[in-house]
Amino acid sequence: DSGVTQTPKHLITATGQRVTLRCSPRSGDLSVYWYQQSLDQGLQFLIQYYNGEERAKGNILERFSAQQFPDLHSELNLSSLELGDSALYFCASSAKRGGLNTGELFFGEGSRLTVL
């Protein structure tokens, strides 16, 4: 158990709809990362938040957005869904030791999104 919790584990929805994926990081971790895993693209970094603020953006579509709340949980919002958005969405959190990044991410089990 990594300590990172993601809900829901599975989600089936239709094209054009909007969904929200939720992530609770490990206790004490301030950074949250979202990744998308698909068969054709592999694991792609989407976005990072640190202590409530957006820190970095990767290959995230404009239809997607995220936020991190004061209690440090994060939500990834996916809107106007297309068939190609079907994928496994991972959340990860990371810690710092002595103020430095350890380089290690702790991953949740993922939310599998199926768009029909």
Next chain:
Amino acid sequence: AQSVTQLGSHVSVSEGALVLLRCNYSSSVPPYLFWYVQYPNQGLQLLLKYTTGATLVKGINGFEAEFKKSETSFHLTKPSAHMSDAAEYFCAVSDNGNNRLAFGKGNQVVVIP
């Protein structure tokens, strides 16, 4: 931007034989390098990492990897495969430990009894 290349999406290995998974990276600054493992229906778990110092790093479950700067490689090995090693393995790189990992396509390892 940093990137990782893993060749051979599927790798079959006999039980007891050497496991060798190749990883080559591209990075404009000294890299942090990682190997993660993903078991079915689970998230990714860190096997081992290289940040600085000793270039041969040992990880969990008997795996080890060697950082070779001249070859821009970070190949993963295990001397003797076990059935429980069947999983997908990902190599990843980050620039100076910013934690924004770039992953390779992964290697699906099948262990043959």
